[in-house]
Amino acid sequence: MPRRSLWVYHVNTGGCNGCDIELLAALSPLYDPERFGVRLVESPRHADAFVLSGPVTLQSLPSVVEAFRVGRPEAVIALGSCACGGGIWHDSAAVLGGIDPLLDLLEEEGIPRPRVIRVPGCPPRPHSILYGVAVLLGYAEPKAAKLLAEARRAARI
């Protein structure tokens, strides 16, 4: 990821709005991602990265594909359990099931695979989203496995 301001475009692919509210909270002055140059933009054409929330419902699919077609993001932040892996809708007939099947489908359409940062949570707290941005920009290393192993060790005692 280039070290410059990261402009993001927010795509809600049929989520419940929980992640979107947390994203707005994360964009507020309290967390202030503009310190890292992160800005929400109105058009996918202006965006370096997409923030994708929701399980990609079939109804939203045409618009989502269109946004990726014109935006060609370098990176996607998959926000929440739904975007990361389908969440509680994983076996629903009305959804694609998150970022992985969506990227497969986009590849068939000839859209290159962006880098994917997964931010699990239902919804993820603003701190988690900020950490995801930090990982994307290279300010922080992913440490989920390490933290979970530590928590497991602490819980055993």
Place this chain on the structure above:
Amino acid sequence: MVGRLTALLAALRTGRLTLPYPYQPAPAPRSYRGPPVFLDDCIGCGACTYACPAGALSLRYLAGDDVVVLEHSVARCIFCMLCADVCPMEAVRRTSVYELATDNPAELVQRLEHRPAHCADCGAAYSTLRAVSEAAGRVGGIQRYMLRCPGCRAVEVASVIASSRRGGGLA
């Protein structure tokens, strides 16, 4: 001009609000519910895989039924702790981890390995050794059924009923 001055004064009075978070660690509040972790007390009974509304938990028979793996997908988990509610061994614990963001999906999978139990009749793997011995310890007396897979168990039950009826002269 006066309006701007008022705004400036208000801003000075309020001071700096932005949290120092990514530069300084910020422990989660006590009420924060993070992903579960699975302790070694787990017996691989699979109760949590049925309770999980997100399908984040699965019990898989791998390596030609030589190992049973309880797999937890942190990516899909919604941190509802229904798995902790149903676990008979209290092997599921809540954590307050939130810095889970990663570009490597393999980091978001937790695994626990178990040794499988094989059916006394047909030899198929149907549960884990620890789950069977735990269940036998809790109910006892009906090991004749417990050591068989569900299919062979049904056959066993049917044969017991049939043999008890033969003496009774029915059918």
